[in-house]
Amino acid sequence: MSECWLSIGDLARETGASVRSIRHYDGHGLLTSSRASNGYRVFPATEAIVQVRQIQRLIAAGFSLAEIRSFPDCMLLIEGAMSCPETSEIQRKRLASIERQIADLERRRVRLRQMLAEGAAPPLD
Template identity: 70%
Template sequence: MNGMPSQELLTIGELAQRTGASVRSIRHYDEHGLLASARASNGYRMFPDKAVTQVKQIQRMIATGFTIDDIRGFPDCMLLIEGARSCDQISDVQRQRLEAIDRQIADLERRRLRLIKTLSEGAFPPVED
């Protein structure tokens, strides 16, 4: 294989099994440059064992609301250390993500109240600005 120092290498299936991520997700992370893989002589992707930590970190960040593009902009140290603390460099991104989530919650609450009103009155209420 090319470009990877000798260490334990994992197939995509083994990486999926160790992380709980789907093979499809791992391919997606790899295609977006979040993981380092090499191709075996048979063409299969092979991953260094540190990819287990990277996939788990990516899953945590996605579960927090970050996108793949957000994560691509994070410092490498955040992907290489399981449970790594957030760096100052991403505080603004975190605040922006929190504001977006707060807007979504407010919108859902407005929709919920409209639906409750619709159920109690039997008709759709007028749209309020």
């Protein structure tokens, strides 16, 4: 049985990603593409749909394309994969980073509320 291929536009429609995003992912080596006889990019349908959806999920969780590129197939080729042993540590580090950012934003919010309530800037922590 031969592989079904999708044009970049079809892949965009199937995944909800923009054509520009798909080109960007492909340019970073995150997708497998070939060139059709007309010179246009084509993508293996089943694999590419899963990969684009996974890339979108990982970006939404705060990972960079460089980090995603380092992830093994257990994260990129299985739709809905949440974690695998090879990625658990980087996911924990990303969570810790996000939690530090949230704590920093909370401190800033408290300080700004104090400034507004008192009409003056409180001393720095």
